[in-house]
Amino acid sequence: MKKISLFLAAALLGSASASAQLFVGGSLGFQSNDAGSSYTLAPTIGYAKGEKLEFGLHLGYGSAPDLYGTGESETISELRAGLFGRYQVFSVDKLSLWGQASLDLRVEDPYIETGLYIIPVVKYALTDNFYLKSEVNLFHLNFVSTAVDGGDSGTDIRIGVGGTETNGESPISIGFEYKF
Numbered sequence: 001m002k003k004i005s006l007f008l009a010a011a012l013l014g015s016a017s018a019s020a021q022l023f024v025g026g027s028l029g030f031q032s033n034d035a036g037s038s039y040t041l042a043p044t045i046g047y048a049k050g051e052k053l054e055f056g057l058h059l060g061y062g063s064a065p066d067l068y069g070t071g072e073s074e075t076i077s078e079l080r081a082g083l084f085g086r087y088q089v090f091s092v093d094k095l096s097l098w099g100q101a102s103l104d105l106r107v108e109d110p111y112i113e114t115g116l117y118i119i120p121v122v123k124y125a126l127t128d129n130f131y132l133k134s135e136v137n138l139f140h141l142n143f144v145s146t147a148v149d150g151g152d153s154g155t156d157i158r159i160g161v162g163g164t165e166t167n168g169e170s171p172i173s174i175g176f177e178y179k180f
Contacts, residue, residue: 027175038064078108094125
């Protein structure tokens with residue numbers, strides 16, 4: 001009985017790993033305008049279930065010009081963590097388009113924001129395991145709750161095209177992913 005249980009557990013684990021893959025990656029975003037330059041750095045770890053569905057966690061750090069004079073320096077920094085899900089919309093040869101939704105927590109002193117971001121992701125397979133990836137922030141839909149130290153708070157709905165000057169998001173970020 002013990003051997004049968006071990007065999008079934010090994011078979012189940014083997015079939016789950018055959019249909020799913022772990023991946024790691026990251027991206028770098030950059031934006032420059034009259035107010036200055038902003039950048040983001042975002043490592044990613046995730047899990048691909050089949051060919052069309054991916055889930056993961058991304059972290060991020062960014063720096064942008066302080067457009068509203070809210071801080072003591074000329075730049076503001078942010079930390080971000082979020083969960084994401086992607087669905088492959090279509091694929092042609094080595095090029096694929098994905099729809100991605102992510103739920104993020106963003107900390108930018110003195111603000112704490114939560115938001116839902118919906119963006120397209122374009123991937124190009126350089127090899128069977130290595131992908132060039134671009135998150136194209138052509139359209140974003142953000143539901144943002146803001147809590148400011150000192151009692152002020154609010155909720156915003158932001159719909160836009162490209163990166164926004166208020167939070168330093170780059171309109172395009174380029175990165176990679178490696179599937180194990």
